[in-house]
Amino acid sequence: MNTPxxxxxxxxxxxxxxxxxxxxxxxxxxLDARAVNGRWLLRxxxxxxxxxxxGAQSAILNTLERxxxxxxxxxxxxxxxxxxxxxxxxxxxxRGLAYACVCSRKQLEGYQGIYPGFCRxxxxxxxxxxxxxxxxxxxxxxxxRVQGPYSQHLGREVGDFVIQRRDGLYAYQLGxxxxxxxxxxxxxxxxxxxxxxxxRQLYLQQLLGLPQPRYLHVPLIIQPDGHKLGxxxxxxxxxxxxxxxxxxxxxxxxxxxVPEGATYGQPQELLHWASQHWxxxxxxxxxxxxxxxxx
Numbered sequence: 001m002n003t004p005x006x007x008x009x010x011x012x013x014x015x016x017x018x019x020x021x022x023x024x025x026x027x028x029x030x031l032d033a034r035a036v037n038g039r040w041l042l043r044x045x046x047x048x049x050x051x052x053x054x055g056a057q058s059a060i061l062n063t064l065e066r067x068x069x070x071x072x073x074x075x076x077x078x079x080x081x082x083x084x085x086x087x088x089x090x091x092x093x094x095r096g097l098a099y100a101c102v103c104s105r106k107q108l109e110g111y112q113g114i115y116p117g118f119c120r121x122x123x124x125x126x127x128x129x130x131x132x133x134x135x136x137x138x139x140x141x142x143x144x145r146v147q148g149p150y151s152q153h154l155g156r157e158v159g160d161f162v163i164q165r166r167d168g169l170y171a172y173q174l175g176x177x178x179x180x181x182x183x184x185x186x187x188x189x190x191x192x193x194x195x196x197x198x199x200r201q202l203y204l205q206q207l208l209g210l211p212q213p214r215y216l217h218v219p220l221i222i223q224p225d226g227h228k229l230g231x232x233x234x235x236x237x238x239x240x241x242x243x244x245x246x247x248x249x250x251x252x253x254x255x256x257x258v259p260e261g262a263t264y265g266q267p268q269e270l271l272h273w274a275s276q277h278w279x280x281x282x283x284x285x286x287x288x289x290x291x292x293x294x295x
Contacts, residue, residue, distance in 0.1 A: 005038060005039070005186070006032075006033055006036045006037075006038025006039070006186055006187055007033075007038060007039045007041065007183065007184050007185050007186050007187070008029050008030075008032060008033035008038055008039070008040050008041070008185065008186070008187045008188075008189055009029065009040065009041040009042065009043055009180070009183065009185050009188070010025070010026045010029050010030065010040070010041075010042055010043070010064075010069075010071070011042075011043040011044075011045045011176070011190075012026075012044065012045065012060050013045045013046070013048075014044060014045075014046050014052045014053060014056035014057045014060060015048070015051045015052060015053060015056070016053055016056060017053070017056055017059050017060065017063070017237035017238070018059075018060055018063045018064070018237065018238050019236065019237060019238060020221060020238065020246065020249075020250070021191065021220060021221045022238075023067070023238060023246060023247070023250050024191075024218055024221065024250045024253050024254060025189070025190055025191045025218055026064065026067075026069060027247065027250045027251070027254065027274075028189050028216070028218045028254055028280075028283070029189035029190070030069055030271065030275075031256075031271070031274055031275050031278040032187060032189050032216065032278065032280060033187070034271075034275035034278075035275050035276070035278035038186075038187075039072040039073075040069075040070075040071055040072055041071060041072060041073060041076070041183055041185070042064070042071035042075045042076075043075065043076045043077075043078065043179060043183070044057055044060070044075060044076070044077045044078065044079075045078050045172065045175065045176070046077055046078055046079045047078050047079070047169060047170055047171075047172060047175050048169060049079075049169075059237070061075070062240075063237070063238050063240070066240045066243055066267070067238070067243045067246075067247065067267050068243065068247070068266065068267030068268040068270065068271045069271070070268075076179070076183070078175050078179065081175070081178070081179060081182075082170065084178055084182070085164075085170040085174055085175060085178060088174065088178055088208060089131055089163060089164050089170075089174070091208075092131075092133065092163070092207065093126070093131065096134075097133060097134055097207055098131050098132060098133050098134065098163060099119060099120060099122075099123075099124070099131070099132060099134065099160075100119065100122075100124040100125060100126045100129035100130070100131060100132075101118075101119040101124070101129055101130045101131070101132045101160075101162070102119060102122075102124050102128070102129050102130075102166075103115075103118050103119055103130075111159075114156075114157065114158060114159040115132065115158075115159030115160045115161065116159065117159065117160060119132070120132075120134065120160060128166065129166060130162050130164065130165050130166045131162065131163050131164040132160040132161060132162055132163070133160060133161055133162075133163050133203075133204070133207075134160055135154035135155055135158060135159065135160050135161065135200075135203065136154055136155065136203065137153075137154075137155040138153065138154070138155070139151045139152060139153045139154075139199075140152060140154060140199035140200075140202045140203050141199065141202075142198060142199075142202060142212075142215060144195065144198075144215050144216060144217050145214060145215065145216040145280060146216050146217060146218065146219075146280065146283045146284075146285055147192060147195060147217050147285050147286060148285065150195060150198070150199075151199065152196060152199035152200075154199060154200065154203060158199075158200060161173065161200060163204075172197075173197060173200050173201060173204060174204065176201065177201050177204045177205055177208065177210060178208070178210075180210075180213060181205070181208075181210040181211060185213050186213050186214065187213055187214045187215075187216065188213045188214070188215050188216070189215075189216045189217075189218065190216075190217060190218070191217065191218055191220055192217040192218060192219055192220050192286045193220055194217065195217045195286075198215055198217075216280060216283075217286075218254065218283060219253075219283070219284055219285060219286040220286065221253070243267040244265070244266075244267055244270055247267055247270050247271070247274075248270070251274055254282070254283050254284075255282035255283050255284050256274060256277065256278065256279065256282060256283075257277050258274075259273055
C-alpha cells in the first residue's frame with residue numbers, strides 16, 4: 001500500500017503579527033515536514049477582513065523569511081477561495097445538512113456557546129441569515145500525535161455550528177477543511193488551542209467526502225496567571241534581529257535538541273540542523289508543558 005508523500009502547512013491569521021507562540025507552531029510544522037523531505041505550504045487565513053490588522057500579512061511574510069522559513073509553491077490566500085466555499089455551503093443546504101439561522105447574540109446568551117437549536121426546523125429563508133451545520137448526536141474523536149486520544153460529543157458540547165456568518169463571511173471550520181483537502185495536506189501541525197475544533201472538522205470531512213489528515217497539536221505557551229500567549233495577550237511581535245536565539249528557545253519548548261553551544265549564525269543553518277534531529281516523540285503534551293511552566 002502506497003503512503004502519500006508528506007504535505008504540511010502553516011496557516012497564520014493576519015489578525016495580528018507573529019509572536020513566540022506562532023513561532024513554536026510554525027517551527028513544529030516546518031520541521032515535521034522537512035524531516036521526512038515533505039512539502040511545507042503557506043496559507044494566509046484571511047477570512048475575516050474586519051479583524052485583519054493593516055500590514056499584518058506583509059509583516060508575517062517578512063518575519064517568516066527573516067527567520068529562515070522557505071515554503072513550497074505560491075502562498076494561498078483564503079480570500080481568493082470564496083467560490084469554492086460558496087459551492088460547498090450550497091451543497092450542504094441542498095442536502096438538508098445545513099439551515100438558515102436568524103438568532104441574535106442576545107438570544108443565545110446563557111447557553112455557554114452550545115447552540116440550542118432554535119432555528120433548526122424553522123425553515124427561514126437564506127437572506128440575511130447565518131448558515132448553521134446540523135451536527136450529529138454522537139462523538140467524534142481521533143488520536144493526536146502528541147496530545148493523545150481526544151473526542152467530543154458534538155450535540156452536547158457544541159451544537160449546530162456556523163459555517164457562514166450573517167454578513168456573508170465564511171467560518172474558519174469550513175475554510176480550513178476545504179483548503180486542507182484541496183492542497184492535499186496529509187499532516188496538520190498547529191497549536192493546541194485548536195484541539196477542540198478538530199471533531200467539528202472531522203465531521204465536515206465526513207459530510208463532504210474529504211480525506212482526514214493526521215493531527216499534531218503542539219502545546220500552548222501558558223503565562224504564570226494561566227492565560228495563553230496569544231495575539232491579544234502579552235504577545236510582542238517577533239523581533240527581526242533575534243531570529244536565532246528565539247528559534248533555539250522554540251526548539252527547547254518543543255523538547256528538541258539544540259546545537260552544542262546553542263549558537264548558529266544564520267537561521268537557515270539552524271533550521272537545517274534541527275530538521276535532521278527532529279523527533280516529534282519528544283514534544284511535551286499540553287499538561288506536561290503547563291506544569292513545567294508554572295513551577
